[in-house]
Amino acid sequence: MNPTDWSKDGIVARREKYFAASQRAFVPYKVPTVFKRGSMQYLWDETGKRYLDLLGMNVCISVGHAHPKVTAAVEQQLRELPHVTTMFYHPVPAQFAEELAAKMPKGHDWVVHFTNSGAEAIDLALVMAQHATGNIDMIALRNAYHGTTIGAQSLTGIAGFRHHIPLLGGMHHVANPDPYRGAFGDDVDAYVAEVKATIRNSTSGRLAGFIAEPIQGYGGIVEALPGYIKRVAEITRAHGGIVIMDEVQSGFGRTGDHFWAFEGHDVVPEIVVMAKGIGNGFPLGAVVAQRHVAEKMAGKFTFHTYGANPMACAAGRAVLEVIDEEGTQANSAKVGAALKKVFERLHQKHEVVGHVRGHGLMMAIELVKDRKSKTPAPEITADVFEKSRDNGLVLSKSGANRNILRMVPPMCIQESDVALVEEALERSFAGY
Ligand SMILES: Cc1ncc(COP(=O)(O)O)c(C=O)c1O
Numbered sequence: 509m510n511p512t513d514w515s516k517d518g519i520v521a522r523r524e525k526y527f528a529a530s531q532r533a534f535v536p537y538k539v540p541t542v543f544k545r546g547s548m549q550y551l552w553d554e555t556g557k558r559y560l561d562l563l564g565m566n567v568c569i570s571v572g573h574a575h576p577k578v579t580a581a582v583e584q585q586l587r588e589l590p591h592v593t594t595m596f597y598h599p600v601p602a603q604f605a606e607e608l609a610a611k612m613p614k615g616h617d618w619v620v621h622f623t624n625s626g627a628e629a630i631d632l633a634l635v636m637a638q639h640a641t642g643n644i645d646m647i648a649l650r651n652a653y654h655g656t657t658i659g660a661q662s663l664t665g666i667a668g669f670r671h672h673i674p675l676l677g678g679m680h681h682v683a684n685p686d687p688y689r690g691a692f693g694d695d696v697d698a699y700v701a702e703v704k705a706t707i708r709n710s711t712s713g714r715l716a717g718f719i720a721e722p723i724q725g726y727g728g729i730v731e732a733l734p735g736y737i738k739r740v741a742e743i744t745r746a747h748g749g750i751v752i753m754d755e756v757q758s759g760f761g762r763t764g765d766h767f768w769a770f771e772g773h774d775v776v777p778e779i780v781v782m783a784k785g786i787g788n789g790f791p792l793g794a795v796v797a798q799r800h801v802a803e804k805m806a807g808k809f810t811f812h813t814y815g816a817n818p819m820a821c822a823a824g825r826a827v828l829e830v831i832d833e834e835g836t837q838a839n840s841a842k843v844g845a846a847l848k849k850v851f852e853r854l855h856q857k858h859e860v861v862g863h864v865r866g867h868g869l870m871m872a873i874e875l876v877k878d879r880k881s882k883t884p885a886p887e888i889t890a891d892v893f894e895k896s897r898d899n900g901l902v903l904s905k906s907g908a909n910r911n912i913l914r915m916v917p918p919m920c921i922q923e924s925d926v927a928l929v930e931e932a933l934e935r936s937f938a939g940y
Contacts (some may be wrong), residue, residue, distance in 0.1 A: 514542065514544065514554045515554075516540065516542055516554070519540075519542060520540060536893070536904070536905050537893075537894060537897060538890075538894055539894070541553060541897060541902075542554045543559075545574075546561070546569070546573025546574055547572070547573055547574055548572035548573060548574075548575070548918065548920045549561055549572060549573070549917055549918045549920055549921045549922070549925060550573070551573065551902060557900075558900065559897070559900050559901065559902050560900060560901055560902070560917075560921075560925055560928055560929065560932075561573070561902045561917060561918060562901055562902055562903045562915045562916070562917045562921075562929070563902050563903055563904045563914070563915070563916060563917070564785070564916050564917050564918045565789065566784070566904070566916075567725065567756075567757045567762075567784045567785055567916045568784045568785060568787070568788070568789050569785070569788055569789055569918045570760050570762070570784075570785030570786070570788050570827055570831070570836070570918065570919055571785075571788050571827055571830040571831060571834070571836060571918065571919060571920060572788070572830075572918050572919075572920040573789070573918065575788060575826075575830060575920075577826045577829065577830050578788045578789075578790075578823050578826040578827060578830065580826070581822040581823060581825065581826035582790060582819050582822055582823050582826075584822070585600065585818050585819045585822040586819055589818065590817075590818075590819055591814070591817055591818065591819070592817075592818055593813070594811065594815060594816050598818050600818040600821045600822050600825065601622060601816035601817075601818060601821040603825065604620075604622075604821040604822075604824050604825045604828075605619075605620040605622075607825060607828050608620055608794065608796060608824070608828070609796065611767055611768075611828070612768075612780065612796060613771070613776045616776060616798050617798060617799040617800070618796055618797070618798060618799070619796070619797060619798075619799050619802045619803075620794055620795070620796050620797075621794065621795045621797070621802070621810070621815070622792065622793070622794050622812075622815045622816040622817075622820070622821065623783075623792075623793040623794060623795065623812050623815050624791050624792065624793060624812060624814050624815065624817075624820075625655070625783055625791060625793045626654075626655050626660075626754075626756040626781065626782075626783030626784060626793050627654070627655025627656055627657040627659075627660040627661075628655075628657060628793055628812065629756075629781045629782070629783055629793035629794060629795045630654045630655050630657070630659060630660040630663065630719075630754065630756075630781055631655075631657050631658070631659035631660055632795045632810065633719070633752045633779045633781050633795050633797075634646065634659045634663065634716075634717075634719075634752075635659070635805070635810075636779060636795065636797060636801060636802060636804070636805055637716045637717035637749070637750050637752060637778075637779065637801070638716045639804045639805050640750060640778070640800075640801040640802075640804040640805075641714075641715070641716045641717065641748050641749055641750060642714075642748075643712075643714040643715055643716040643748055643749060644677075644678040644712075644714075644716055645678045645679075645680060645707075645710075645711035645712060645714065645715050645716060645749075646663065646678060646679050646680065646715070646716050646717055646718070646719060646749075647680055647682055647703060647706065647707070647715065647717070647718040647719070647740070647744065647749075648663045648664075648665060648679055648680065648681050648682075648718075648719050648720070649665055649681065649682060649684050649685075649720050649721075649724070649732075650665040650681045650682065650683060650684045651665050651666060651684045651686065651724055651727040651728075651730060651908060652664055652665040652666070652681075652684075652719075652720065652721060652724060652727060652754075653665075653666060653669065653721070653724065653725060653726035653727055654719070654721075654754055656669060658675065658676065659676060661675060662675040662676035662679045663679055663719055665681045665684070665727075666726070666727065666908050667908070668908065678711075678716075680706050680710050680711060682699070682702050682703050682706050683698075683699055683702045684724075684727075684730065685699040685732050685733040685736040686730045686733075687733055688730075688862075688863050688865065688874070688882075689730075689882065690733075694733055696733050696734070696735050696736050696739070699733065699736055700736065700739050700740065700743070703740050703743060704743060707743070707747055711747075713747065714747060714748050714749075715744055715747040715748055715749030716749055716750070717744060717749040717750045717751060717752050717778075717779075718740050718741065718743075718744040718749060718750075718751050718752070719751075719752040719753075719754060720732060720737060720740075720752075720753065720754065721753075721754045721755075721756070721757065721758060721769075722737065722753060722755070722758055722768075722769035722770045722772065722773055723757070723758045723763065723769050723866070723870055725756070725757030725758065725870070725906075725914070725916070726757075726906050726907075726914075727906070727907060727908070728872050728874065728906050728907035728912035728914060729865055729866040729870055729871060729872035729906075729912070729914055730865075731865065731866065731867075732773065734773075736773075737770070737773040737775050738773055738774050738775050741775045741777075750777075750778035750779065750801060751775060751777040751778055751779070752777060752778070752779040752780075752781060753768070753769075753770040753775075753777040753779070753780050753781070754781045755768050755769060755770065755780055755781060755782050756781060756782060756783045756784050756793075757784060757785075757870070757916065758870060759780075759782050759785065759786075760782075760785045760786065760827070760831060760836075760919075761831055761836055761837030761840055761868075761919065762785070762840055762868055762869050762870055762916070762919060763840065763867055763868035763869075763870055764837060764838070764840040764841025764842075764844050764845075764867060764868030764869070765841060765867065765868065767837060768780065778797060778798050778801045779795060779796070779797045779798075779801060780795075780796045780797070781793070781794075781795055781796075782794050782796065785827070785919075786824050786827060787820055787823045787824055787827065788823060788826075788827045789823075790819065790820050790823035790824075791814070791820060792817075792820040792821070792823065792824055794824075831919075834920070836919035836920065837919075839919060839920070839921075839922075840868040840869040840919045841868055842923065843869065843921050843922065843923055843925070843926065844866075844867060844868040844869045844870075844871065845867075846923055846926045847869075847871060847915070847926055847929060848864070848866075848867070848871060850926060850929055850930045850933065851864040851871060851873055852864055853930070854873065854933060854934075854937060855873075857937075858937045858940050859879065859940070860875050860876065860877075860885055860888055860937070860940040861873055861874075861875060861937075862874045862875060862876030862879050862882055862885075863876075866915075869915070869916060869917055869919055869921065870915075870916055871914075871915045871916075872906070872912050872913060872914045872915065873912070873913045873915075874907070874911060874912045874913075875888050875889045875892065875911045875912070875913070876911070884907075884909035884910075884911035885911050886909055886910045886911045888911075888940055889905055889910060889911045889912070889913065890905065890910070892913065892936045892937055892940065893905045893913065895935070895936035896913075896932060896933065896936040898936075899931075899932035899933075899935050899936050900928070900932050901929065901932045901933070901936075903915060904916075
């Protein structure tokens with residue numbers, strides 16, 4: 509094999525020439541960044557410069573880059589047997605399913621179907637909901653992001669991810685219960701009335717389900733208004749549907765107060781979709797469903813070549829163990845609260861900071877040209893984003909208007925990192 513060419517120019521040239529347009533498009537920085545190494549909450553670029561990763565490689569790094577326990581678990585499985593197709597039996601996926609089911613709300617019979625990614629799990633959850641109910645219509649939220657496979661894309665409520673192709677029928681997007689930008693402000697009754705009107709006017713009256721991220725991730729850390737999810741869940745069930753919670757970003761204790769963000773909404777879904785942090789960087793997703801719903805799919809094969817791959821499941825088992833052993837949920841609450849104070853100070857000092865929101869280690873700063881009109885400020889966001897990187901922070905520029913700085917760091921981030929964040933952000937916001 510030729511030696512790996514770490515030069516930025518070489519990487520840029522090869523990407524331009526050999527990456528398809530569909531994979532080339534996601535280029536958030538004007539000057540690209542190359543990362544070579546990671547350890548826990550830190551990353552190093554190819555020149556050896558260190559960064560604090562406030563993005564967790566898009567929420568995939570839950571317990572830390574190259575966490576030794578996860579690395580050891582994967583390494584052992586890789587050496588012993590990298591893959592066992594699901595027609596043969598292996599203890600690691602079976603035990604991981606048991607351990608994952610134990611993390612779900614008690615008093616229900618949970619079963620697990622492993623996938624390779626979040627979108628694949630979303631598609632499966634959709635098919636499961638339609639099988640289980642015999643219905644087709646789904647209620648989803650505007651501004652939701654569920655992935656880019658056809659089903660997930662059809663449920664996504666952001667035009668930038670929806671291709672100009674015949675997406676699935678029966679997917680209905682309702683007003684997002686967003687207290688900052690939502691159509692009805694913080695009026696939960698109005699959002700609920702809109703759901704009822706959509707069911708009445710746009711569906712057959714029979715629902716397959718309601719899907720939501722309890723906290724929208726890519727959409728810009730938008731927390732569903734209290735009471736909304738519970739009430740829509742009741743309405744959905746009254747119309748024959750089930751509830752799917754997309755915990756791909758918000759799960760595994762990231763919010764600090766609960767292991768699953770839906771637990772803060774007093775609802776027990778029939779299906780929970782998870783991915784990203786479950787594998788700490790190893791490709792892994794899962795649909796965890798109540799048995800009475802999942803069982804309806806027994807009649808046909810639903811096979812993913814790498815679903816239940818033992819290396820991925822070994823990573824997942826190690827992640828769950830580390831979360832318990834290292835108290836990452838409590839750490840998310842503690843460090844998240846300290847970071848929130850930093851962001852609130854920025855809000856007081858810089859007019860461009862229109863809104864600070866989120867909790868635990870799921871937070872965002874929304875930048876606006878004017879606090880009253882809330883006109884998004886994507887150019888300033890791009891500038892602050894670029895400067896933050898130069899000042900040693902990795903963040904994400906999120907939301908349909910690309911004016912939201914999203915922060916979802918590895919859950920091993922420490923209180924001692926908070927001063928670094930404040931100093932770097934102060935320098936990046938200087939002049940605004
Ligand atoms: C909330 C949510 N659901 C689903 C997905 C899709 O996951 P994947 O990219 O692994 O297909 C994502 C990915 O960003 C996500 O943020």
